[in-house]
Amino acid sequence: xxxxxxxxxxxxxxxxxxxxxxxxxxxxxxxxxxxxxxxxxxxxxxxxxxxxxxxxxxxxxxxxxxxxxxxxxxxxxxxxxxxxxxxxxxxxxxxxxxxxxxxxxxxxxxxxxxxxxxxxxxxxxxxxxxxxxxxxxxxxxxxxxxxxxxxxxxxxxxxxxxxxxxxxxxxxxxxxxxxxxxxxxxxxxxxxxxxxxxxxxxxxxxxxxxxxxxxxxxxxxxxxxxxxxxxxxxxxxxxxxxxxxxxxxxxxxxxx
Numbered sequence: 001x002x003x004x005x006x007x008x009x010x011x012x013x014x015x016x017x018x019x020x021x022x023x024x025x026x027x028x029x030x031x032x033x034x035x036x037x038x039x040x041x042x043x044x045x046x047x048x049x050x051x052x053x054x055x056x057x058x059x060x061x062x063x064x065x066x067x068x069x070x071x072x073x074x075x076x077x078x079x080x081x082x083x084x085x086x087x088x089x090x091x092x093x094x095x096x097x098x099x100x101x102x103x104x105x106x107x108x109x110x111x112x113x114x115x116x117x118x119x120x121x122x123x124x125x126x127x128x129x130x131x132x133x134x135x136x137x138x139x140x141x142x143x144x145x146x147x148x149x150x151x152x153x154x155x156x157x158x159x160x161x162x163x164x165x166x167x168x169x170x171x172x173x174x175x176x177x178x179x180x181x182x183x184x185x186x187x188x189x190x191x192x193x194x195x196x197x198x199x200x201x202x203x204x205x206x207x208x209x210x211x212x213x214x215x216x217x218x219x220x221x222x223x224x225x226x227x228x229x230x231x232x233x234x235x236x237x238x239x240x241x242x243x244x245x246x247x248x249x250x251x252x253x254x255x256x
Contacts, residue, residue, distance in 0.1 A: 002218065002241040005136065005144045005179065005189045006234070008053070009172045010046060010096070011152035011202065012193040013160060014213040020169040024177050028191070032217040033255075035226035040195045044202050044209040046152065047098050049194035049231060054078035054102045056235040056250035069101040076249045079235050080107035083143050086244040091139070093132040094147035095124040109141060121150040122171060129175035133182040140184060142242055148172045152197070160197040160208070180217070188218035188241050192234060216255070229255055 014036040017025035041052045041059055047067045048059040055062050055078040063072050080103025083090050091110040092099070100113065112131055114124040125148045132146045151168040158164035180189055191213065198208040214229050216237070232252035239246040240254040 001243045002188045002220075003140065003142050003144075003184070003186055004238045004241050005132075005146065005183060005187055006238065007146045007148070007176055007179070007189065007191045008050075009151050009169070009176075009191070009193050010147065010149045011155045011160070011195060011197045012169060012172065012213065013196040013208065014211060016161065016166055016169045017213070019161070020166040020173070022170040022173050024170075024173040028173075028176070028180075028217060029215060031223055032215045033221050033224055033226045034216075035214045035229045036211075038192070038212050038214040038226075038229040038231070039210050040193075040212050040231045042205055042210070044195040044204065046096070046194055047101075050099060050102055051078075053192075053194065053231050053234055054080065056232045056246070056252040058232065058251070061249075061251075067098055069098065077247045078103060079143065079238065080104065082235075082239065082247050083242065083244060084108075086242070088142035088242055088244065089139075090143040090145070091132075091135060091141045092145045092147075093128045093135075094145070094149075095119075095121060095128060096147065096149045099147060110135065110139070116149060116153070121153045122168070125150045125171060125175050129178045133179045136179075136184070136187070137182055143238060146179065148175055155197045155202070156200055159200050160202075185219055188216065188221060190234060190238065191215040191217070192231070194231070214255070221256075226255060 089109040154168040
């Protein structure tokens with residue numbers, strides 16, 4: 001039985017890895033099970049994609065189609081609910097407040113949000129990485145979600161694949177590396193994105209918007225090429241690692 005750290009870098013395109021000026025993406029991927037052409041869901045927008053990740057269904061089923069949360073008409077249990085009901089402890093670290101609605105109240109043992117309006121995305125990325133590593137070291141939760149929003153901000157501000165965006169990707173991998181180096185041996189790290197982007201936006205079915213990386217790293221995870229994968233497959237994969245039965249409403253499948 002493993003414990004899992006899920007790191008999501010908002011708006012991170014896989015083709016940014018070898019252009020961001022850092023050796024960290026290649027170093028991590030070399031030791032991991034990877035898919036650089038995994039797919040997200042439509043609309044390729046932040047909150048709908050996160051809801052699909054946590055609930056393992058398309059937006060047509062969970063009903064969140066914009067960045068404004070609305071209650072599900074037919075509620076589906078997400079990772080927060082499923083893991084809590086299985087007796088697992090979860091934690092969340094994020095700097096985009098709308099993610100508070102990914103789980104129902106009381107399902108997360110610890111939640112830490114740093115507002116981008118106070119610290120800014122670049123600084124809050126660093127603070128979240130430090131807080132996340134510290135919390136895991138002291139408390140070792142079964143499932144931890146770390147969200148880093150700096151890349152998406154730079155994509156909208158300067159454009160995807162611009163020098164400013166690529167610098168944000170580099171900084172995000174520095175945060176990822178900081179946390180991974182401090183993890184206990186029984187943790188598996190999954191690195192992904194919610195969507196990509198083009199020009200200064202996203203939300204379309206263009207490959208630039210729909211293609212995301214999925215990277216799985218752990219002591220017992222053999223490095224190599226991961227088969228066909230979708231963002232809705234991440235929740236069942238984490239459930240398998242935690243030895244938890246996935247919810248019957250989930251549409252995804254374990255990648256392991």
